[in-house]
Amino acid sequence: MSVWTDRILQEFPADLSRFWIALDPDGLLLDERILHGLRERGFEVLPFEDAVSFRTEYEERYRAAWDTGREGTAKALVLQLRGTDLNSLPWDYIRSARTLNLSLADLFPKLSYGVVRQIDSEHHEALFQACKKHAAQPLGEGATKDFILTHIFRLSPYLLNRPEDFWREVLRLHYRGTGLPELLAQHVATVLRDTPLGTLPIVELLSSKTDMVRAVQDAWCGFLAQHGVRTEGSAGVRESSERAAITVPFDHPDVRVIIDTMFLEGVLQPVEVDQLPAELPGWIKVGLIGDPRALSHLVSEGAKRIAADLPAIDASHRDWVEAARRLAELIYRFNELKAADADSLQVQIQALQNDADGRLREWVFQHFADLPSLPVAKSPVMVHHVPRYLAMRRSAGEDRIALLVFDGLALDQWVQIREDLSARTPEFSVDEGGCFAWLPTLTSISRQALFSGLKPREFQSSMDTTSQEPSLWTRFWQEHGLRKPEVIFQKGLKRSEQLAALEENLSKPTTKVAGIVVDMIDEIVHGAMLGKRGVAGQIREWCDTGFIEKLFLMLTQHGYHIYLTADHGNVDAEGIGRLSQGVVSELKGERVRAYRSEDLASSVPPEIDAFQFGSPGLPADFLPLYANERGAFVPKGNKIVAHGGMALEELIVPFVKIRMKKEEHATDSTSNRI
Template sequence: MSAWIDRIVREFPSELSRFWIACDPDLVLLDTHVLQALRERGFELLSFDDSIAFRAEYEDRFRSAWDKGLKTPADALILHLASNGSDQLPWDYQRQARFVRLGLADIFQKLSYPALRDIGPEHYERLFEAHQAHATQVLGDAATKDFILTHVFKMAPILIDDETAFWRELLRLHLRGEILPASLAGRIAATLKAKPSFAQLPVKRLFEDRAYALRALQGSWRDYLTIAGASLAKMKGETSSVEEQFVIPFDHPDIRMGIDTLFLEGALTPVQCASLPADFPSWARVGIAKDSSGQAQLVAEIATNVAESLPSQDASHRDWFALARRLGELLHQYFGLPADLADAVAQDVRQAQDAADDRLQDWLRRHFADLPSLAAANGPVMLHHVPRYLTYRRGKGYARQALLLFDGLSIDQWCQLRRRLTERMSTIEIEEGACFAWLPSLTSVSRQTVFSGLKPREFASSIDTTSKEPSLWAKFWQEAGLRKNEVAYLKGIKHRDQLPTIEQLVADPAIKVAGIVVDMVDEIVHGATLGKRGIASQIENWCDTGFVEQLIELLINQGFEIHLTSDHGNVDAVGIGRLNQGVLSELRGERVRIYRSDDLAASVPENLETERFDLPGLPTDFLPVYPKGRGAFTGAGDQIVAHGGMSVEELIVPFIRISSKSLNDEK
């Protein structure tokens, strides 16, 4: 156990109480390692976000069992309050519980509290170790920021003395996928502003805004290729794009390494070139679009790299998001290959998929139960966090929010959409992220979490239908302070001829939040006969209609910031045998079956390879049974595309911010 975890868990002596109230305004407890340590000691944490939802879960799972002397799901319960004040809590909670107050100012006594507030819980462990080892005196605000940059983000602004060092540090930050808080980015800018070589660089924005930094790298790369003598090709349908361009020393070995990785992971897009000079540097070919045979070789290399660099059992959810994006980019490139070349590398790709799925499932059994409670200010960790994250964005000045839910869209299929958007829309900015869907990854379960902001057990009465989504969406936003006429919801959107209906709805200036379900991908998936490769081809044809970019443009023109996500992905699966159980199973999907009691769940024939994975966020009488691996409850050997299970492709879905470049520049 680390010193940080020991420092936190010792606040909760298990023998003193079975019910605790943690006043935690700085979200100290909302870290996967801390939550895991508490869970291993018999504690379960529930956030007090909704008093009614908390009361229902507390009464059902804990208090009634305590009163009857029965065993509870955990030995002790922690009510997590994201504030210092407990006056809002019911009197019976306060009477029964033992209080703990946690705050960064008390834990990091030698650091400036205002400088600490911007960093997230995922950094507290590293900061605590550094604080214990290196903080020898009380530090002011500026010195605390330097301390955090040095010991947490491994950056020393005072040592950035030339452009090579600047771009090297910037690449290292964005390669790690870390988010640098605005205050720390501002500290770097303040340190560098006196140096002439950085006077024209937007230092703060490059460090705090990954989407902007990648856009600058992409534009500068195109400029570098031109200077190097390459003749750039004009792609069909591509619009002229005005990217930020800077003089970057791409030839320097330290910069090459970072650029190479960004291209391989899909963060940067290789450029189509009509011709290259004879002396064109070989290392730079990673950023040149390849012919089909070269692309197939690259796919095999990426697949091997993915299989050999999987997150560990102690990895964070952010590590899995990064892996899912790499795997999605790999599959996007794989499905784009001609069939004969794809067959040649199919085994490499399948090995990467299987290795990732096996590792993820082991990780889920250890960590999934903690994900619903994690902080989501920097982006949702799970789909039920999405509405609250949108309220956070509204508070940041983005008053009009549009949530586009592309039903059934996996990350590899998002990569298709992204490529088309970046080719055809030069005026938008795309910031890519990911989040976890709910298990089982069925529409009626996972999609409802997006529009309700609730965990599945909190909408148990409608868990087998999506008919309640409009009212759940409206209810969330009314509780967040909006009026009913300021909230919109549409579903069943597929084609261009529906765009006028959407435009008429969102043109109303009263509408502040719009939730729109785009069903086309899910429809394609359920009708698929040629696997995910065939789906990729059909999505390409759908994109050719211009629907996606016209929908985005429509919403951007009406002043909306757009967040695009999915309720689940999809996966190529192989039948292990049919389950002919009549009405024993309540919900019957190819990748999961739902039963209402342990006896019914145990009725699955022993000759079928299945597994159970029960979660506290599901209703107590909602018991999923999954086929192992990439199996499906269909005829043995049948090849299908399905969802409902816990593969990387099904469970980790895109979460994308799309906004106007001009609006972001103004802000």
């Protein structure tokens, strides 16, 4: 247990009270480590977001048991209030609970509260320890920014005198997955304003990995041209004079070593070349595809690096989203290989996938219960957080929002679509992110959670169908201030000829929010005969129809802010035997079955390789049984593409903001990065 975690947990002595109220304006309790530590002590944390839903859960799962002398779901319940107004709570809660206050201002008394509250919770522990060692006196706003930059991000803007110094720090920050908060990035930009580096878009490069990658990818093409490398057409070069003017000192050793890794792991895309100069330095070839074996080598080396750096059992959810992204980039490249090259790497890729899935399963058993309660202000952690996040974006000025749910879209398939759009549509860019689907990763469960903003046990009467999605989507937005005519929902979208009817609804001035299900990926997956590599080929053909960019452009032209996600991904799976149980199984999927009692779940034949995991958020009498590893409940040896389980490619899905054209709504300059 860390010093920081201990400091928070000491506020909750065991056996002192069953019911607690924590006035927590900074969301300190909604940190993965804190939630896990409290759960180990028998405490359950329940954020107070809606009075009706909180009371329902409190009465049914906790108070009813306590009143009869039973322990119930947990030994103690903590009501987490994101504020300081105790009087906003019902009187019977206040009367029966023990109340405490938690605040960053109290925990970091020597630092500027306005600055500290902009720092992600993952940095609180390191900052707490740094303060104990190095903060001898109270610091003002500017000094606090310098203190955090120095002790947390290991960066001093006053020492960035040369381009190689600046780019080394930019690449190092994003490679570690810790871009600067915008407040700190602006501070660095202010310090560097009157230096030769001041002409760079410093805030964007330091705070947004997406902007950094775009700039470096474009600069790479310019760097190759300087060395006489002829590329095929204009691959990778975007029509942006601002980014085209950026140069990166790729040949400096400190920069080169990180660039090399970014190419190997798929963050940067190698460029296809027509002709190589005879005297070209050997290290440059990592970012080139000059012979048929170059991409195969990249895939193999990338797989080795990812395998050596998979998250451990104590990793954060952010670590797993980043791992899923890296694996997705690799699988996309693998699927682009010729059949013979792919066959030679098949064993290596499968070993990496199995290792990642095994580690994720261990992590899920310990930490999945913490995810539903995590804060969503910066981005959704789970799919049911998405509506609430979008409501926050509307409050921040994004008046019209379109949520595109690509049913069944795995992260690697999103990478394929992204790269296709990048090549054919210069106006396209994207803010990348990811979130967790609900377990089991079935459409009727995870997609309903996505559109309703609810946990599955809150819509248990419709867990086996998607027919309630339109009403759930509309109800959420009505509860957030919109009228029914201002909300639309459409599913079954997959072809260009359907766009005219959609546009008729989107173009109405009254429409403010659109929920749109794009079904093509799911249709392709369920008809797949040649595995995920075959699926990739069909997605390529679908992209060639122009449907996706037409949809994005149409939404942009009507002023919508576009967010894209999925309800679950998909995997290559192999049959472990069919379960012929008639109506015993409540819900049937190829990778998961669900039962209403332990007795029914135990009726599964022992030769079937499967395991149980009842994730929090599901009804108490809903017991999922998962096929082990990448198995499926189909005849032995049959190979299919399926979903429902907890493999990395099923469980973590894209959540991205789509941008078309350079101009953006004025509110975008202040919007949160995903």
